[in-house]
Amino acid sequence: MREPRSPGPxxxxxxxxxxxxxxxxxxxxxxxxxxxxxxxRAAFSTVxxxxxxxxxxxxxxxxxEAGTLLDELAxxxxxxxxxxxxxxxxxxxxxxxxxxxxxxxxxxxxxxRALSARCGLPAVTRLYTTACVAGSTAVADAAALIASGRxxxxxxxxxxxxxxxxxxxxDAGRALARDGEVRPFSADRRGALLGDGVxxxxxxxxxxxxxxxxxxLAVLAxxxxxxxxxxxxxxxxxxxxxxxxxxxxxxxxxxxxDQVGYVNANANGAVLGDSxxxxxxxxxxxxxxxxxxxxxxxxxxxxxLEGSALLELVxxxxxxxxxxxxxQAGLRAPDPQCPLDLVRDLPRESAxxxxxxxxxxxxxxxTALLVGAA
Amino acid sequence: MNLVLARELGLSVLACAHWPDGPEDTVTxxxxxxxxxxxxLVVEVAQRCLEQRAVADPAxxxxxxxxxxxxxxxxRAAVAAALAEGRPxxxxxxxxxxPNAVAGHIAARWGLDGPVxxxxxxxxxxxxxxxxxxxxxxxxxxxxxxxxxxxxAAEQAEQADQADQADQGDQGDQGDPDHAVALLVAPAAAHxxxxxxERRDQRS
Numbered sequence: 001m002r003e004p005r006s007p008g009p010x011x012x013x014x015x016x017x018x019x020x021x022x023x024x025x026x027x028x029x030x031x032x033x034x035x036x037x038x039x040x041r042a043a044f045s046t047v048x049x050x051x052x053x054x055x056x057x058x059x060x061x062x063x064x065e066a067g068t069l070l071d072e073l074a075x076x077x078x079x080x081x082x083x084x085x086x087x088x089x090x091x092x093x094x095x096x097x098x099x100x101x102x103x104x105x106x107x108x109x110x111x112x113r114a115l116s117a118r119c120g121l122p123a124v125t126r127l128y129t130t131a132c133v134a135g136s137t138a139v140a141d142a143a144a145l146i147a148s149g150r151x152x153x154x155x156x157x158x159x160x161x162x163x164x165x166x167x168x169x170x171d172a173g174r175a176l177a178r179d180g181e182v183r184p185f186s187a188d189r190r191g192a193l194l195g196d197g198v199x200x201x202x203x204x205x206x207x208x209x210x211x212x213x214x215x216x217l218a219v220l221a222x223x224x225x226x227x228x229x230x231x232x233x234x235x236x237x238x239x240x241x242x243x244x245x246x247x248x249x250x251x252x253x254x255x256x257x258d259q260v261g262y263v264n265a266n267a268n269g270a271v272l273g274d275s276x277x278x279x280x281x282x283x284x285x286x287x288x289x290x291x292x293x294x295x296x297x298x299x300x301x302x303x304x305l306e307g308s309a310l311l312e313l314v315x316x317x318x319x320x321x322x323x324x325x326x327x328q329a330g331l332r333a334p335d336p337q338c339p340l341d342l343v344r345d346l347p348r349e350s351a352x353x354x355x356x357x358x359x360x361x362x363x364x365x366x367t368a369l370l371v372g373a374a
Numbered sequence: 375m376n377l378v379l380a381r382e383l384g385l386s387v388l389a390c391a392h393w394p395d396g397p398e399d400t401v402t403x404x405x406x407x408x409x410x411x412x413x414x415l416v417v418e419v420a421q422r423c424l425e426q427r428a429v430a431d432p433a434x435x436x437x438x439x440x441x442x443x444x445x446x447x448x449x450r451a452a453v454a455a456a457l458a459e460g461r462p463x464x465x466x467x468x469x470x471x472x473p474n475a476v477a478g479h480i481a482a483r484w485g486l487d488g489p490v491x492x493x494x495x496x497x498x499x500x501x502x503x504x505x506x507x508x509x510x511x512x513x514x515x516x517x518x519x520x521x522x523x524x525x526x527a528a529e530q531a532e533q534a535d536q537a538d539q540a541d542q543g544d545q546g547d548q549g550d551p552d553h554a555v556a557l558l559v560a561p562a563a564a565h566x567x568x569x570x571x572e573r574r575d576q577r578s
Contacts, residue, residue: 054460101472102445103494112496123496126506129445130492131472137491141510144517165453166471173468225489225519227438229481232406233469241487248519362471363478365490 012147016209016216016374019084019202021076022314023159024301025061025195028072029079034318037300038347040327044180044193044302050164057176060162061195061302070106072198073098073159074118080200081119081155085214091121095151097142098124099134099158099306101166121155132266132303132361133225134158135199135310136369140223142203152208158310159198166305167194177269182303183330184267184296185274185338192268195302199310218317221255221354221372224248228364235273235360239280242266242366246284246356249368253354257285260292260370261352262325264316266359267296268303269330273360278338280358280366293350295343299329309359309367316357316371323351376557379505383512385559388522391422393554401552404479408466410448413476415554416440416528420480423524423556430485436558437488437520440477441495441507441527446470448530480524488520495527503527504555515561528554 021029025043026036036043043061052058066072081091096119098112108114112124126141128134135158142154160166170176170192177183177191209216226248228241235242250257263281267274274296282289297315304311319325325348357369380387393399393415407413430436449470456463469475473492481490491514495506504527511523531551 054462103443103496110496126510127494127496128492129473129494130490131474134492137489140517140519141513144513148516164457165450168453168457168463169468169471172463172465173471174465175468225437225491225514226435227481227487227490228478229485229487230478231482232475232478244487361474361490362469363474363476363490364481365474365477 013149014206015143015146015220016204016206017201017218017220017317018204018209018214018216019080020217020314020317021079021200022311023063023072023076023196023198024311025063028075030314030318034315037297037315038324038326040300040329042300042329043195049162055168055171057171057178057180059180060193062162063196066161066196068106069159069161070111070114070118072161073115073157076198076200077119077155077157080202084202085212086202094122095125095145095154096121097126097128097138097154097156099128099138099310101129101160101306103127130361130365132305132308133359133365133367134306136313136359136367137225139201139310139313139369140225140367143220143223146203146205153202153204155200155202156310157200158307160305160307161196162194170194181330182269182299183332184265184269184299184328185335185340185342186331187333187335189269189271189274191270192303195304197301197304197307197311199307199314201310201313216374218320218374219372220369222249222253222370224252224368226366228366230364233362235276236364237276237279239276239283241364242277242280242358242360243283245366246280246358246368249356249370253370253372255354258288260354260356261350262319262355263292263294264312264355264357265294265296268298275337277358278340281340290339290341292341293325293343293348294340295326295328297326312359313357313369316355320352320355320371320373323349325350376504376555379508380557380559381562383508384562385508385512386562387557388560389423389426389558391419391426391556393419406466407470407476408464409452410446410470411552412446412448412528412530413470415552416476416526417480419528419554419556420524420526423558424484427558434521435488436486437514437523438477438481438486438490439507439511439523439525440473440492441503442473442529443495443503444529445473445494446530486524488523489514500527508559511559522558522560524556524558526554526556
């Protein structure tokens, strides 16, 4: 593995999380969904939102009576901003970054424009479409903007609600699990299932939060991005690309791998992807790879595509804050090639200081976000 | 104009290519990508740009930033049509369900192992799209995850059924044929200073 370099300017400012929110099939709001995710309560059911009879697989994790993507993104942003004690007057100079599949039309205009108008925030600055790492890519840019002094506060929103087009593409590509369950890291894993996922996070410079008297929920201690340079869609089998992203995040955070107390893994139940992630963790943690608790919460909420990375960052922050690490749902048969300390059976109590949220996507795009206790 | 934009962001342009490059220009099909002109267009302009670079240094981390206001509209329309008519969706279309896939093709072909980022810039017009893409690339380089970035801005010709959506505005160059530009950028020799809105130098 190529040695990563020291990232980021030495004078970088601390980046805090001061507000967050998540929506999954379990409900709206981080306080609502986190207990279900932590307990490993999978939310998959037969799709009734649109016709799936012609498809091979008929299951996904859907929020009953979900609104439009605009409605749900706006609700999530408003809840996150509420937690961060922001209002329109204080948000006038904030930056809003959005991670979605496209700037789709809505009755109120393009999604990006309608969202900022609905939330009373400035116009969306940039729209990320980097598939399953779109949200984490936006977070990394947000952190860079804050750390470098270009912005004091950035709101990042991301979302995907299961719809017919992507569902049909994933089904046609045989990426969905024929057995209707998501089994990350399990020897009998058969693939992914899609799920609703919307999230919003308020990132803020420590000076800005202190000046407003707002409590930090967590520190975004590090972030890293690297590519596989390997294949159109398949991950690099040796995990070197994801490992470089993790090393980058750890270096930014100024900590060693042995200080990481939990990894929220990307694993979505795909045979090749989960194995590549195991290899990446083996490269980073070395002989300690079996000592750090790991779980992929996609086994509970499904794969939310462009919404997934930000959703999983929220889950990771909440796990760190609560000291309760989410169960690895869907784990049925041990994989002899997987040496990880997966969180089995029950949530694990652990007073951790640092946690990683990992994501990988088509095109060999990898991201790692390092969260520290506030 | 591209050079001016890059220079303003503290970047130097190591190589540059456009498509079309003349009235009779063509695009080479790319095995594995079907129906849509988007992926071959992106590959073509990337190849023309990277062929101009000096010998690649394996120690240099090159990121890839693909910007497109509208993205691959043909693939989405093809899937929608298949669903509406009750036809099966071609399995190969899964591999072009998002812009990352063609970025991965280029990264693998040319050994670009820096970050892969795809954006849908919100400004109107090719210049605004490229400006946003270069700004994103400059941030990647300055933040330290990439030494160079291959920036590609690509738009397909507007489809007839997009006319209504185009009325919502800011969706790129409506009515233009397929077009793309690729720039390989690196930090300019004189490093740009980081200045906050309050004009405070963060590196002093």
